[in-house]
Amino acid sequence: MPARLSDAFKSHPLNLQLKHPDFSSLQELPDSYAWSQNDDQYPSSPGSFGAEQDSVPVIDLSDPNALKLTGHACRTWGVFQVTNHGIPSKLLDDIESAGRSLFSLPVQQKLKAARSPDGISGYGFARISSFFQKLMWSEGFTIVGSPLEHFRQLWPQDYNKFCNIIEEYEKVMKRLAGRLMWLMLGSLGISMEDVKWAGPKGDFRDASAALQLNSYPACPDPDRAMGLAAHTDSTLLTILYQNNTSGLQVLREGTGWVTVPPLPGALVVNVGDLIHILSNGLYPSVLHRAVVNRSRHRLSIAYLYGPPASVQISPLSKLLGPSQPPLYRPITWNEYLGTKAKHFNNALSSVLLCAPLNALVDVSDHNSVKVG
Numbered sequence: 001m002p003a004r005l006s007d008a009f010k011s012h013p014l015n016l017q018l019k020h021p022d023f024s025s026l027q028e029l030p031d032s033y034a035w036s037q038n039d040d041q042y043p044s045s046p047g048s049f050g051a052e053q054d055s056v057p058v059i060d061l062s063d064p065n066a067l068k069l070t071g072h073a074c075r076t077w078g079v080f081q082v083t084n085h086g087i088p089s090k091l092l093d094d095i096e097s098a099g100r101s102l103f104s105l106p107v108q109q110k111l112k113a114a115r116s117p118d119g120i121s122g123y124g125f126a127r128i129s130s131f132f133q134k135l136m137w138s139e140g141f142t143i144v145g146s147p148l149e150h151f152r153q154l155w156p157q158d159y160n161k162f163c164n165i166i167e168e169y170e171k172v173m174k175r176l177a178g179r180l181m182w183l184m185l186g187s188l189g190i191s192m193e194d195v196k197w198a199g200p201k202g203d204f205r206d207a208s209a210a211l212q213l214n215s216y217p218a219c220p221d222p223d224r225a226m227g228l229a230a231h232t233d234s235t236l237l238t239i240l241y242q243n244n245t246s247g248l249q250v251l252r253e254g255t256g257w258v259t260v261p262p263l264p265g266a267l268v269v270n271v272g273d274l275i276h277i278l279s280n281g282l283y284p285s286v287l288h289r290a291v292v293n294r295s296r297h298r299l300s301i302a303y304l305y306g307p308p309a310s311v312q313i314s315p316l317s318k319l320l321g322p323s324q325p326p327l328y329r330p331i332t333w334n335e336y337l338g339t340k341a342k343h344f345n346n347a348l349s350s351v352l353l354c355a356p357l358n359a360l361v362d363v364s365d366h367n368s369v370k371v372g
């Protein structure tokens with residue numbers, strides 16, 4: 001029986017089944033949602049006001065320099081936005097309205113499609129909620145494999161229409177993700193023969209993925225609430241569509257939290273932990289979070305892209321040499337998700353092989369490998 005992404009959490013069930021609130025009925029922030037500095041170990045936003053030059057790179061995929069620009073963005077930021085990506089704006093509108101329709105269903109209806117404690121798909125709080133004392137001001141819906149059964153529960157009449165949108169969205173995102181993989185890896189001098197699991201056509205045919213719909217309702221006390229706590233994605237890369245409301249922030253060394261502004265038609269691409277491992281730390285995964293605001297409902301749709309579930313991911317041999325020993329041990333995607341479920345933001349260091357001394361210090365501004 002080959003490994004399946006949907007089984008990733010079978011041996012890591014979540015013990016807390018949280019009660020789901022009706023956000024719109026809350027006029028005040030309940031204490032269970034009020035975060036203080038201690039609830040999040042990361043610096044709060046000093047911001048980068050006016051620092052025009054310190055903004056997340058935007059890459060036009062039709063630019064002849066896209067390969068170089070992508071490599072540079074991955075080394076220095078771990079995140080960038082792409083334009084001219086070829087995803088039809090109608091499809092982005094459709095997935096946004098599907099998300100809107102889902103989250104505006106009555107709580108009782110949404111709970112019919114609740115994620116089970118050891119499952120990956122369904123409605124609920126973000127999985128990482130279990131690592132925090134306070135609740136996050138958000139709800140999510142995760143799709144791995146067919147959403148048919150859950151959608152039948154949510155929309156007994158219209159489930160087909162929504163299934164078709166998801167299917168189409170996953171199809172085009174898979175293609176874009178493969179293209180982005182080659183821009184990222186190509187920039188490191190990696191080609192098809194170096195990545196056997198990319199398949200005979202190099203199209204990452206057997207890649208797996210999860211689709212995460214995130215909803216952040218308007219919040220009566222946004223400065224004390226957290227939409228989605230700081231994390232890195234346990235993926236090769238993540239392609240994020242955000243509606244016209246800002247909230248995504250990335251942690252930039254030396255600057256603090258930098259907002260990734262929604263640009264009409266653009267998509268955000270994050271470097272995930274598995275590219276961090278593949279690139280032997282040359283492309284560090286980016287720590288990011290979502291904040292909320294007082295007046296606007298925010299939606300985001302994350303396409304979480306990973307390798308075929310049973311492939312062992314390890315630093316690419318072309319990137320290794322006598323002075324570049326492998327920093328990480330081989331690990332499959334499922335195994336990594338299990339590690340994340342146990343160690344959360346220390347998952348990457350738990351895969352670290354004995355660290356050479358020069359990896360413990362900053363070797364350059366942004367290429368440092370953090371331990372612990």
Ligand SMILES: C=C1C[C@]23C[C@H]1CC[C@H]2[C@@]12CCC[C@@](C)(C(=O)O1)[C@H]2[C@@H]3C(=O)O
Nearest residue numbers: 126127128142210212231233234304340
């Ligand atoms: C394939 C994935 C990646 C997961 C777990 C599993 C399905 C849902 C993903 C997310 C989506 C929301 C943030 C995150 C941190 C979470 O809580 O659930 C992600 C997590 C990860 O990137 O670790």
Ligand SMILES: O=C(O)CCC(=O)C(=O)O
Nearest residue numbers: 212214247248290300302
């Ligand atoms: O909503 C956002 O902007 C971030 C979502 C995210 O980080 C995720 O789904 O992994």
Ligand SMILES: [Fe+2]
Nearest residue numbers: 231232233288
């Ligand atoms: Fe994320």
